[in-house]
Amino acid sequence: PSGQLWGGRFAGSAAEAMFALSVSTHVDWRLARYDLAGSRAHAGALLRAGLLTEDEHAAMLTGLDELERRVVDGGFAPAPTDEDVHGALERGLTEIVGRELGGRLRAGRSRNDQIATLIRLWLRDATAAVSDAVLDLLDALAGQAERHLGVPMPGRTHLQHAQPILLSHHLLAHAWPLVRDLERIDGLRTRLSVSPYGSAALAGTSLGLDPVAVAADLGFAGSVPNSIDGTAARDLVAEACFVLAQIAVDLSRLSEDVILWCTHEFGYAVLDDAWSTGSSIMPQKKNPDVAELTRGKAGRLIGNLAGLLGTLKGLPLAYNRDLQEDKEPVFDSVDQLLLLLPAVTGMVATLTFRTERTAALAGGGFALATDLADWLVRRRVPFAEAHEISGACVRWCEQRGIDLPDLGPDDLAAIDPRLSPEVLEVLTVEGSIGSRDGRGGTAPERVREQLEELRAACAGR
């Protein structure tokens, strides 16, 4: 047997370049164990339909078990003549149980419904592994947030000093997008839990086979309501590529912060030796390569999503061979993320923060100007006017090379008579941070509360 599942109507064999293009075992072989699981469930359906005797069914399962052992220990691998994982495994089964029995398994199914099922089974496991790795990163972020409760840092918008915040608040801001990514994976897994097995080529299965029973055997919640959709749809693979790309983008934004924090100019944090690299020429260098590879690979995962959507957009129903191109992008996105996530987790967990520096810079760049305006508002000055007055204070300070808390009673009175010296009491970093005490704000008790909320969101996953 050649490992090719067709040929009767062909007089000649495939051209070499045609076969080289067509062959997919180098990509789809990782689905072998899922294909074997599908075959076991399908053998059960054949038995129930009276198309396999009890003895044949038992021999089939024994053969499939033996084949699985050979696949796992490497004793059986695709041959150069095998077109795809399905053909290779039928060849392997036939070598074990003989042509007569081996040739019975393919009845009533098609590679079209097989592959659509296998990718869902594979994604079920792959997304579970990604979720676990995301949870580890969430744990590292929560741990750093907990260790640094109460440490101020500059909060930025447009990368310019904006208002003082707590370092923990900033770290947790990188956690919540990842929690939403986990929720996205949950939603995807619900949709993945519908089996296309029994859709056959496109029109559904014949021979009295029961797709619902096969679905249950394979651990799906149900089977597809439309066999054409079951074989031709790849939106779930695209959705997986999106969620994976979104995770990569979230990691990339976190990484960009780490890269900035570790510059000499920011100096907020220092990378652990185990999670950084040196330079072949510059002895002093300590480079954030984990963060940079993360930022770089995010582009690659976006490309995987864009490429797959491009493949899908013009396809008529039902199955077209173009659909084979779904696997390389989604496999690559998962492989890359499973490399990235542990590295980013290690980098984050071991980051040392220079808290005296983040605290010292927190009020810089006139970051307390909003607090000054808010003080005026509490004294019944309309905010638009308060904004003007606070802006005038900033200009005054800029011209004299001083900061807002350095303003004396004479300066304040000269800027606006409503600015009494008590305003200086609110011009502190701690006061500013403590005043932002609405839900979700940067006040210490709110940050402690959101840390608990994060831990609760992760617990039980």
Ligand code: ARG
């Ligand atoms: N290898 C194909 C895929 O990944 C499945 C095989 C379907 N081939 C076919 N000629 N109908 O989509």
